[in-house]
Amino acid sequence: MSAASLWPLAVPALALLVTVAQRDVHRIATVARATALVLWALAIWALLSRPLGLWDPLALWFLLMVLVLTGFCLMVSAQYVEAEVAQGELTAAQARRYFLLFQGCVLSLLTIGAASNYFVVWAGVEGTTLTTILLVAMPGGRAVEAAWKYIVITGIGGLLALLGTVFALHGAQIPLNVTGFALAPAPVAGPAALAVQIGFWLALVGYGSKAGLVPFHTWLPDAHSEAPAPVSAVLSGVKLAGGVYALLRLLALTDSAVGPLWPHRMLIIIGLLTLALAAGALAGQRDLKRLLAYSSIEHMGLIVLGAGFGGLALAGALLHMWTHGLGKTGLFFSAGNVRLRFHSTSAPSVRGVLRAMPLTGAALALGASAIVGLPPFGLFWSEWLLLLGGVRAGYAVWVAVAVALLLAAFLGIGLRLPALLLGAPPKEALPAEGAVREGAGSTWVLGLELAALTVVGLALPAALHSVWLSAVRLGGG
Amino acid sequence: MSSGVELASAAVLLLLVVLAVMARTAPAGVTVYAWAALPQAAVAAALAASGGGALLWVDAALILAVKGLWVPSLLRRSLPVPDRHGYGLAASMSPPMLLGGAVVAALLGLRLGVLLGPAAGEALGLGLAAILLGFGIPAVRSELWAQTVGILLGEAALVLTALVLAGDLGPTAEILSFAEVILLAVVLGAVVRAVRDVHGVADVRRLGRLRG
Incomplete structure (x- = not known):
């Protein structure tokens, strides 16, 4: 593995160049749609040919997720921004800046998955953060406050992650200019082991802030709720998972160098605390996007918990990255449709979504059913595997606590969402002549995502299943 | 020679971060940040002189060019000068409390540094204290320029600490960390301007x- 593994970055890089040269919003949106199609084609190629000479299975698993989900986000971005420009919410210059930053974000996300070096992964995570901060700030008003909180917490976090990586590699006696991931370094003791442990702590704080783990999560609900909907989707569905992926890379190294016991315990504690905070906060949310943001915190806690349990639970955690990404991006796209129609995402301004926007309302209801872990959607199976793996690994008590917290989260979403979906919508939200069409072309994306979630829930396609199993083995599961 | 320079450089950097906590104007804070390039470059040069490799000389020169000149000029253009001088306290912690915390952090860092390796122990400890103090500035100072300078000084201390620990970060980490600090300064400046425009x-x- 070498710099050649970064060649998929050429796609968003080229799209960036074309976007720079364009002024017309519709042409720029077309470039975004074309980029999405190329990313999906790339995903199909990577899935069928499994180029393991370029990427190891764990990297391939994450890369495939990025390719698929950022494709969805680009498609919906094109529709969303065109609608915002048509409504006068965005100027053409702002729309152009949006696409420049969004393509930069896609480039950074692909860097995380395609990289074969710890520092390049870190750079990808940082690039994603810096581009999305500017995207979050775009609407102005309260959004700039969210962006400031976001940059202070995750900016410091990113720098600590860099120091953590240096400490961990130095302690594990791995050259800092290593190409490829050190999967099984020799065990170390004494000061070297202490350096690895400090490194993992720092990385947990740093990448944990990127993933919205407690207690570094406070930027997340604000940033997600203030950002344009497709940005919230990419933040929640892909970017948060990027932080966890980077952490998993260092976890494998730490396990081999100093043993698996204490890093895994730390992950279990942080995972449960994150889950507990989110479960407690969900019931108090009146804003749809804040509700979804806290749900993302909950799911990141769950994924980290699975990584902490290890074994079969890690398989569940890796699958959960995908299933959560599919479900949550769809929900944020729906929230975007709601905002375009209601000019708000908060109760009581938003009510009766099912009557005002039947397709979006149905997608919200189905997406919420998926996200709380109901069958037949994929999240049911990933959560089941994760919890079963915890029991098998001897953490039955912690699994029981996690189940109780998941039930609390289920109730939180179950109590809040019907108030938005049911009832009579305000008159101004009913479709009028000249109003923006429901979803304006993104409903097929919602349908596709729900279908994919169902397929993953019923039977993971063989090619993806094979990559998944290899990734789990590589991750130590 | 290298360990003496490392210790002196870490001490100077810690002192500069202390000055940044007390800085009353954005230009003063940015000047402190520019001077912080010197101890970082000194460490890289000392490591290069003691057989660390030719790339460390390049690293030292780049530190001076990027962190001593380029990033400060970016900050001077983007950070607003407030209409009054003085401190804005952000939280319940005051600068003296933060400085007291830095002393404790330095003592803990020194202990940790000794545990990690006697050769670079003290310098490592002072570097860790400077990181904590730099990243602590957003907790005590309310002006966004002061918070920006604090974050960037924390990064400077972090690079110095990493150099002291590992000797050489390698070209990939070096290049990426330079790119990071430039982009971070640009984005911080852009968000500060956006906040000023709105509020x-x-x-x-x-x-x-x-x-939250």
């Missing part, structure tokens, strides 16, 4: 409509 003042005491 009239770039100060966290004017923010607080979001509840």
